[in-house]
Amino acid sequence: MAELQFREAIRAALNEEMRRDDTVFIMGEEVSEYNGAYKVTQGMLDEFGGRRVIDTPISELGFGGIGVGAAMNGLRPVVEYMTFNFAVVGMDQIINNAAKIRYMSGGQVSMPIVFRGPNASAGQLSATHSVAYESLYAHFPGLKVIYPSQPADAKGLLKSAIRDDNPVIFLESEQMYGMKQEVPEDEYTIPIGKAKVKREGSDVTIVAHGKMYHVATKAADQLAKDGVEAEIIDPRTIKPYDIETVIESIKKTNRCVIVDESHPFGGIAAEVGFQIQRDAFDYLDAPVRRVTLPDVPAPFAKSLFDKWFPSPKQVIDAANAVMYRN
């Protein structure tokens, strides 16, 4: 085991897959000469050269679509968006072309492409730069969506994503790039679509992915001090979503809080909460609660930002609410 930063784990996955398969290449803004806006791709130009590590202009629609075309014609592109906030101008290529061409062509076209980059907020970057897009992409059939919370998951899942013949959205976080974790040194992959119980507990189920996983663990630590044992489930993959693992847990705890960095309307929490009430109605001793962003764009001011961003305190309050503790 080696301790790797999140960015190093992602880089390791990229390097391994590029060594393994010449059809894999990466393109995006500043990925090559600059070694990545967030240094994820550091050293890759040196190893793989400008044919496979390609800088692009600020043309998300154009290079995203070139990635899609290259995937149709036999390559396995990894398209990096500097952040997913900028993928919005290129979204048509993802939700219409990458997601649907296989279907519209009656299965003639393969679409082995990964769109990856940081997602959601990264501190005080204001309203346009702080959106969590996982629920949006998960809404569209044809895509898989992954948003890992820890380096080891990230590495194994990214390798699976690159090998997958479907288009995969792989979400990261500027704020997690520096986080460290022991990562197995041997080659491994992690199957897409499998949640993981990351902390066991019998009092309440907390479901949290991506950056919110870390908010949830803080809350769980505090709850434990108060004698409440929270079970934390990290779905890791958003689509397909492993609802079975969540429901298994709820059969034990009978209570659930979902922590989600999206705005509330139709976010992950809404979807998962809906499924839980539908499929585990009789196991619920309390309604499912959610902790999300408020339905407000990201403010700049620190005072407001701190209030905007989901906190462990909110998770604790929600856990207490579903347990009917004062």
Place this chain on the structure above:
Amino acid sequence: MAELQFREAIRAALNEEMRRDDTVFIMGEEVSEYNGAYKVTQGMLDEFGGRRVIDTPISELGFGGIGVGAAMNGLRPVVEYMTFNFAVVGMDQIINNAAKIRYMSGGQVSMPIVFRGPNASAGQLSATHSVAYESLYAHFPGLKVIYPSQPADAKGLLKSAIRDDNPVIFLESEQMYGMKQEVPEDEYTIPIGKAKVKREGSDVTIVAHGKMYHVATKAADQLAKDGVEAEIIDPRTIKPYDIETVIESIKKTNRCVIVDESHPFGGIAAEVGFQIQRDAFDYLDAPVRRVTLPDVPAPFAKSLFDKWFPSPKQVIDAANAVMYRN
């Protein structure tokens, strides 16, 4: 009262507001000389001239953004997308600029703009042309979203939308344009954000908006024959969503089915279902169920399309399920 087609009701709203206020204008593809791809804007060029009824190139990002800029600088644009499927390439202007500039400028900028056009499927038009976008727009703070099901609602709500100082997404349907209804001849508006109980019943609440409202009424007719009295609520506005009216109904029926033309993941049904279980848990005698599109892009073949599109039968089955009738 005059009987108007849906398209005529929308046109009447546009005409009335343009007569009333010179800052209101409309632009979009084929709205002017061609009189509208779906003839919504028929005759408007003749009445208002090319200064106020403006044809655009196929540049949804460009003319959408010009609309936003014009709204910032004192006009009240109505931007028509030939359909909302094409707004995807211009979505950044809606979800980032129109929705957020007021907030980011600390309230200095007003954004009185309406984006309107047909939404969701219109028969066998294949995968890219058949998406229901209401949940996507409703996800983003700063926007209001309206999707009426009937001409009289459409007219009153569109007039309110044009007078609203916030950006409003106003969704229509090619397949409803020909539907007729009595529409009051006197000037009227309908407040944004108010649901309407359109059929009373005490056995089950069916919530359905837009095109799905008509699927729901067919189901309710059939259910009535089977002795089941369904209450139908048409939210009319998707954001803000009038959940109170829905919950009032559930307090009576204790059961709810949501009919939604979106794909399931994070669609309107997920959101509304989540809120119901959270806020009316103790009134529910059964989990909330949803009838949505399958999680599959729109197929072309009629055999598949008919299976894809939500049917009254599915609504009836869901109603029976929440009532635990075989």
Place this chain on the structure above:
Amino acid sequence: MAKTKEAEGFTPTGVVYQSTELPEPTSKSHKDLNLSKDDLLGLYRVMYRQRRFEERAMQMYQKGKFGGFLHLYMGQEAVSTGAVTVLNDDDDIITAYRDHGFGLVRGVSSKVGMAELYGKATGCSRGKGGSMHFFNTDEHYWGGHAIVGAHIPLGAGIAFANAYREEKRVTMCFLGDGAVDQGSFHETLNLAKLWNLPVIFVVENNGYAMGTATKRHTSTEIFKRARAYDMKNKVVNGMDLFSVIEDFREVVDEVREDPQPYLLEVRTYRYRGHSMSDPANYRTDDEMKEFQDIDPIERLKTYISRHKIANKDKIQEITDDIEQEILDAIDYAENSDFPPEEDLYKDVYVEDDFPFLT
């Protein structure tokens, strides 16, 4: 109704512009173009197949035999035909939704094409795509795309993959005049030039984007767009097959030799409305007649007669053959099965056991 009143307001209204001025057709003979007599008859067959396929498809649509949109290519057949004449079989083609012609010249048989229009399981896209989504990737035909402009980067991406593998394949990416106003056009042309991709962007300027004349939607001549990228470019007479072949061949050879993108503005005309619901009142009968007088299929037929490549009977034979082929295609389509219900969930993802959400 075509009006003539003065322009007023923002977009010029009311004025019907001469939408496309054609360059002089080539004066080369078929021999100059290295075409044998058999080639010419083959070309006639291919062109007429496209025409007749659509004439019949139109009838079937009007009879309510199938639904969806139907955008007819009639009048533009010299473009698709010229393209496949000069391309190698493993060169790549992609286009927008006005795609029947390209399908038919790239291995989609009349049967399989008609079946797709009918939404049958035997269709070239298994009935999943319909008129706007003809695909035949085995023969390097990448569809059929319905969002205006969205396939332009795909064309560049296909060329990118060829360049990446150091294959000498050339990609032709066809688009309508309306698509040049999309951001995707601009982003892709810049990228293609920056990366020297072997892709030819062929704008089929048929005078109109739906009801909007070219000069009402785009601020100057389309070929000038290339100047923004120092990209090579040319205007082509798309109503004359020989001209198309001559110009396309020159450009394809150049791009294959010296990989770089090219912008071609092919001036042509669509005879029918934008789609079946469009009465095309925005143009004059005179304009229509002007182009029908130089119909590319008639022109080839005349050439064949005049140069005694074949006699009337031979031409009639081909015409009859095609007539029968299309009637058979209709039978085939009508007698084919719709896709079974379980196909709804097929090919959304690669795997057969994807856990679909309900």
Place this chain on the structure above:
Amino acid sequence: MAKTKEAEGFTPTGVVYQSTELPEPTSKSHKDLNLSKDDLLGLYRVMYRQRRFEERAMQMYQKGKFGGFLHLYMGQEAVSTGAVTVLNDDDDIITAYRDHGFGLVRGVSSKVGMAELYGKATGCSRGKGGSMHFFNTDEHYWGGHAIVGAHIPLGAGIAFANAYREEKRVTMCFLGDGAVDQGSFHETLNLAKLWNLPVIFVVENNGYAMGTATKRHTSTEIFKRARAYDMKNKVVNGMDLFSVIEDFREVVDEVREDPQPYLLEVRTYRYRGHSMSDPANYRTDDEMKEFQDIDPIERLKTYISRHKIANKDKIQEITDDIEQEILDAIDYAENSDFPPEEDLYKDVYVEDDFPFLT
């Protein structure tokens, strides 16, 4: 680290290009340009304010006084300053996220600007926008926009509204060289030309989009983009205030008289990295020095001395004034309150009672 190895792969790598070739500066004197002595001193004050504001802001950022991104305009001040010199007060300005300079020349005081950087309620955008979103709409300054290219259609839309009302206001829409590769640029230029909108698109080509030299991200000279639309265009020396004033004035006057869009490529240079986290290793010290040697503020100062417009003391007085102004601004920002928590929900919608979802 600037490398010099040969280009390989798709985007040329490893080569550091001379990023911007400057046109000759104007030889006109201040009198030729109708500028009084007082004007010159005023211009110096305005330019130096922008510089000093940012130098101090940088220090405060490095001390951790505030967060977010900080993109500095240093080196480009002649552009903002030249613009307001020739524009009327009710002409409109909009720009991207490198926006402090434009705020300061358009009525955002140093205090209120600094407070915005600190995210205080007294900031020019009430602390909601931060560095990238300076606004002062009362003085026709429309922000501060952070998605590359997204504000270009807004600029055209502002001009559209002016044209609609038949007001003779001119809009200047500033953008970076990186933004010319966005689809929004293309769509907007075509629309602006088609509709004759009175908007001037000013590309501040500062040689780099983040770490990518202009010639690595765009396939040819930026001013040539105008040719795609038959749009008037010009290259401007952005390191020399007099040149900016001369060229901008000519163009603004022309656009006001004869409404139509214009594309200006202003060649300039940013002294600092893209944002505070960028060490700017992609460029050479020599290149940096070359531009610092022709610093627009120093150049104006030299002109003022050489032409005896004012003596050293007068200049020092202005310098000291500004120094104090900026220090006061920092005090002001530090002593201002953060927005109260309830502001989180303010100005999302116009109404105060919007029923927010939880």
